[in-house]
Ligand SMILES: [Zn+2]
């Protein structure tokens with residue numbers, strides 16, 4: 001008994017010393033300095049240094065409110081630069097948390113102009129400018145990009161002048177803080193958006209009717225490839241332009257779950273939500289259909305993103321993916337923010353990691 005009391009006494013004493021230390025400003029400052037140093041040193045340059053095509057899901061959700069996920073965003077790293085396909089709301093926060101080096105940005109590609117795809121464009125432009133982007137931000141996309149870019153430029157105009165006035169034009173040059181809209185017209189069902197001899201980016205039309213234009217992108221880099229579908233129904237052009245791709249990042253809306261939500265909203269008398277849930281079912285792709293697209297295109301790995309609704313737990317994930325394994329038994333992953341694929345050149349390897357674990 002006395003021994004137990006002694007041990008308890010020691011534990012309480014240790015606890016009290018711990019509490020005392022944590023409340024001491026000098027100790028707090030030391031911990032703070034260590035945290036700040038670690039944060040500033042956290043620079044995932046290895047993602048850029050070796051020769052590989054890399055893909056990071058920087059936003060796996062859609063417009064519905066959700067915790068821990070940004071709206072549509074896919075980052076592609078190739079040739080020492082990174083490109084962002086769509087800047088869904090909260091995606092810039094992810095890129096900041098992962099310490100993606102802003103000076104290496106190559107451009108933004110927009111698939112269409114729904115808010116869950118463009119919401120963070122102003123933030124992305126401002127953050128990469130403040131963190132040392134060397135030139136204006138190129139924003140590629142189909143017809144409409146100029147209007148969207150002009151709108152963001154206007155709404156962030158005062159913010160830019162405040163920052164230049166405060167920090168000085170030598171640090172925050174207003175000319176570099178601008179965005180350059182690169183509106184690319186489709187020729188038939190596609191167009192080459194970028195081709196520097198090593199990286200080729202092809203834009204192709206998809207079916208997100210009544211939303212038009214709506215496009216997806218294929219990135220080819222030294223024999224490795226990734227396709228990002230954007231928002232679409234099950235589409236022949238996605239199959240055509242995904243042919244033999246290493247990776248297909250495809251949107252997914254679980255129609256069976258949305259139908260159930262629609263029914264429940266109706267039975268509870270919420271006709272507004274019932275109507276919206278009904279409307280969205282006709283311009284997206286179900287997880288099973290996305291698996292069919294990947295099979296038809298002979299894609300090695302399929303990643304689902306733009307998840308509607310976003311499954312909040314493992315059971316919901318199983319419901320979301322119901323029927324997929326019957327169509328495609330392997331090579332399919334439910335995406336999440338931070339999911340990263342490395343495709344080394346001169347290799348068939350597809351290596352994945354979670355950037356949040358670094
Ligand atoms: Zn859309």
Ligand SMILES: [Zn+2]
Pocket residue numbers: 062063072114116117231306
């Ligand atoms: Zn969307």
